[in-house]
Structures are given as structure tokens and as C-alpha cells.
Amino acid sequence: MTDKALGHVRVLDLTRVLAGPWCAQNLADMGAEVIKIERPGRGDDTRSWGPPYLRDQAGADTGEAAYYLAANRGKQSMTLDIATPEGQAVLRDLVRHCDVVLENYKVGQLKKYGLDYDSLRAVRPDLIYCSVTGFGQYGPYAARAGYDFIVQGMGGFMSITGEADALPGGGPQKAGIAISDLMTGMYAANAVLCALLHRDRTGQGQAIDLALLDVQVAMLANMNTCYLASGEAPVRWGNAHPNIVPYQTFAAADGHIIVAVGNDGQYRRLVELGGRPELADDPRFATNPARVRHRAQLVPLLAEMIRRRSKREWIELLEAGGVPCGPINGLDEVFADPQVQARGMLFEMPHPSAGRVRLVGSPLKMSATPPRYERPPPLLGEHTEGILSGLLGYRQDAIDALRDKGII
CATH class of the missing domain: 3.40.50.10540 (Crotonobetainyl-coa:carnitine coa-transferase; domain 1)
Structure with a gap:
């Protein structure tokens, strides 16, 4: 016992x-x-x-x-x-x-x-x-x-x-x-x-x-407090995040991946690894508040960048670079995952x-x-x-x- x-x-x-x-x-x-x-x-x-x-x-x-x-x-x-x-x-x-x-x-x-x-x-x-x-x-x-x-x-x-x-x-x-x-x-x-x-x-x-x-x-956690603090009811964002950009799914060459950038340093590494370092220096995208404001301009550019490589290539590249990311697994892949x-x-x-x-x-x-x-x-x-x-x-x-x- x-x-x-x-x-x-x-x-x-x-x-x-x-x-x-x-x-x-x-x-x-x-x-x-x-x-x-x-x-x-x-x-x-x-x-x-x-x-x-x-x-x-x-x-x-x-x-x-x-x-x-x-x-x-x-x-x-x-x-x-x-x-x-x-x-x-x-x-x-x-x-x-x-x-x-x-x-x-x-x-x-x-x-x-x-x-x-x-x-x-x-x-x-x-x-x-x-x-x-x-x-x-x-x-x-x-x-x-x-x-x-x-x-x-x-x-x-x-x-x-x-x-x-x-x-x-x-x-x-x-x-x-x-x-x-x-x-x-x-x-x-x-x-x-x-x-x-x-x-x-x-x-x-x-x-x-x-x-x-x-x-x-x-x-509903932070969604509750966002509403209580602002008086504005949050809306649906699909696989995107209302307060962080980029924090969403993207289509790679052969399927989808999740990119979950949590800070400006991770964002810079993402675009540098993707061959678009200028996107880190652009004042519209240099900080998270700026990226949230200019989401509509940035996300299509990132989507075009990510489509150039396969899921596996991106996961290996981003993990090595310290950029949070992951695949979208079916349950067959979940239970085969070594972790x-x-x-x-x-x-x-x-x-x-x-x-x-x-x-x-x-x-x-x-x-x-x-x-x-x-x-x-x-x-x-x-x-x-x-x-x-x-x-x-x-x-x-x-x-x-x-x-x-x-x-x-």
C-alpha cells in the first residue's frame, strides 16, 4: 500500500x-x-x-x-x-x-x-x-x-x-x-x-x-483576462496566435509544420535560417508588437519562405537553430514517436x-x-x-x- x-x-x-x-x-x-x-x-x-x-x-x-x-x-x-x-x-x-x-x-x-x-x-x-x-x-x-x-x-x-x-x-x-x-x-x-x-x-x-x-x-485562462483587461472579446485566429507572430502552422513542401517563435531572437534565427535575414531588420517586423501589427504583410512572406523546404528539413534546421517548431502528427506517428x-x-x-x-x-x-x-x-x-x-x-x-x- x-x-x-x-x-x-x-x-x-x-x-x-x-x-x-x-x-x-x-x-x-x-x-x-x-x-x-x-x-x-x-x-x-x-x-x-x-x-x-x-x-x-x-x-x-x-x-x-x-x-x-x-x-x-x-x-x-x-x-x-x-x-x-x-x-x-x-x-x-x-x-x-x-x-x-x-x-x-x-x-x-x-x-x-x-x-x-x-x-x-x-x-x-x-x-x-x-x-x-x-x-x-x-x-x-x-x-x-x-x-x-x-x-x-x-x-x-x-x-x-x-x-x-x-x-x-x-x-x-x-x-x-x-x-x-x-x-x-x-x-x-x-x-x-x-x-x-x-x-x-x-x-x-x-x-x-x-x-x-x-x-x-x-x-479560457489568458483569453478571459485579455477580454477583462481590454473590454474587447477575442476572435477566432485558427492556427495563428492573437498576441505572438509568427506562432502558427505553415505549409512546407510536403506537409505542414508548426513554428512557435516566442521572442525576437528566435524570429531572427528563423528568417536567417530561411535565407531572408532582411526580414529581421525591417522595422515593421523587428519586434513582436510590430509583427503583430503587420501580420498581414509578414505571414505571406514567411509562408513563401517555408514552402521551399520539406517538413523534415525545416524541423532539423530549426531545432538545430533553437527555434521552437514541431510536426503535426497523426496518431500512428504519435505512438511511433520515440519520446x-x-x-x-x-x-x-x-x-x-x-x-x-x-x-x-x-x-x-x-x-x-x-x-x-x-x-x-x-x-x-x-x-x-x-x-x-x-x-x-x-x-x-x-x-x-x-x-x-x-x-x-
Whole structure:
């Protein structure tokens, strides 16, 4: 247990889809025991969000969607119908043995089952209860269902993402991943850790209220403060940067590269390596504020310069010259990258139906308590009987009765 940062913590995970499961998976990576509660017969919605599905050693689909695999390693799966009085009684028994409850039901839905924070802290007074919703537990939108795509729009993200309106393909664009879900999951994990530290000092549990919209607004970072400082709403710049030039993609002779010049010295080296040193001495381009003002004149000149060489030539040249740059990789190139491989960002582990499963590693690198990968994403209900008999001490006849009634 000493090499697991959260080896002393048990989490009851009532969440599904992405934000909540992402939080729970991060806690599991750090050693927490996570019990995922799923609906009998159906489970987490994302189990069926395919194709693609995980394949077994013969190449046949296992029925486990790749989407589900992304957010559920390290957990045990227990099926339980919490809409029934019997299921609610079992859940309360589980809460007595758990430090943390995670849930992402609509506001008020668990209260009618007697499974809200106030009800469950009567069962365990030091309970940490984390609720993840679209809009939070209060406010005029609290009753609304929250979806990542909608929140990306409402929270301002899509107003600054996408090609500039005046250019071909311009207009609002969502992120290629469910970014507000994922960031909410990360904020939720951080909040749970803070609550655990507070409980260690005081013995007190607490309720945590995470909202996708709050997170989406908060994560706009410097774009927020640029607006608050100037009173002018930022606009879409596509792959360019509103405050730094050149800091964008360029087309090389055989594909695209990213050039991310952060200061005037790097800019001078860029144009010198490209055979255009006069562009560093031109007063319109000599400093970053000047380059931002004269972006429309400079960028076409740089684009013509960069088109003369291949991606590989530019990357090698600019890296040697100390100019920040990089390729735009597909995922095949990402997982073949020697740096990604050296950092252990891809690993394999045994899987009960596929034999082996490839998963993406945690980015956390810790010397004393590194992430541990001990359980693959579980099959639906894989651990139900073991939890009931082992953790709760239920007799076999009681377990059989629950199964006969469809409660597990």
C-alpha cells in the first residue's frame, strides 16, 4: 500500500460517459480502489458507443467499445439497480465502506432515492461526495442536462476556436475531443484530493459541486483576462496566435509544420535560417508588437519562405537553430514517436475477453508513488458477486435473491 498514493482510499463511482469516469480513472491510477456502479444489462452508455470495439485474439469484436476503454481502467464493475429500494439499501451498505462517492446524475435525481449527500452523510459522516453536472447544483440552468458540445459553445470556447471568419472554412469549431468533460474530470479529481487532505486534518467530509460550464469558463485562462483587461472579446485566429507572430502552422513542401517563435531572437534565427535575414531588420517586423501589427504583410512572406523546404528539413534546421517548431502528427506517428514511447505513454495489460488490451498511460511521473495499472477496464458486472460477498459479507442466498429480482 505504501507505493500507492491513494492506496488507503475507496471510491464509489456512480458516474458514466466521460467527465466522472475520467476523474475516477485518475484516482484509480494513483491507487484508489474504485467500484463502478452500472445498470444491470446495459452498463455505462459508452460501452456501446462504437465501432470501433476491442477485438479478441481471433480478431472478433468483444462488444467493449474503445470509447469505454479510454476512461475506465483500474476499476471494478458492479451492477446494481439503484432505482429499487433493495438496490438503494445495497448502495448505502457500500457507502459505509467508501471514502468518496462520485455521481453525475441530474440535479435532484438521487435525492428521490435517498442517495444525495445529506442522506448518505447520515450513513458515513466523513463522506466526500462529488457531484458533476452540466451547470451545477444551483442557478437558473441547474435543471438542464449538460453536454460537452453545448458547453463548449456556451462557455466561449468555440468563439475563439476555428479559422478566422473571413477565411475559407471560417466559423466556430469545437475541439476534437470532449475538452470540457475531460477538464471537468481533472478538476474533480483535484477537488477530491483536496477534500481528502482536509478530512485527514479535520475529520470532516464535504460536498463538491463541479459544473462543466464553470470549468469551460475558467479554462479560457489568458483569453478571459485579455477580454477583462481590454473590454474587447477575442476572435477566432485558427492556427495563428492573437498576441505572438509568427506562432502558427505553415505549409512546407510536403506537409505542414508548426513554428512557435516566442521572442525576437528566435524570429531572427528563423528568417536567417530561411535565407531572408532582411526580414529581421525591417522595422515593421523587428519586434513582436510590430509583427503583430503587420501580420498581414509578414505571414505571406514567411509562408513563401517555408514552402521551399520539406517538413523534415525545416524541423532539423530549426531545432538545430533553437527555434521552437514541431510536426503535426497523426496518431500512428504519435505512438511511433520515440519520446512518447520512452515516457511509457502506451502500455499493454491482460484483458478477460480480448487477451491483451493496449491503453494510454498516465502522464503523472512520480518517484515514490507512480501510477499503477492493475486492472483493465472491467466487463459489465465482472466484480459484482465478489464485492457483495467479500466487502459487504453477503451470503450466497442473499446474492442469488438480488440476481433473481434483477437488482444486480
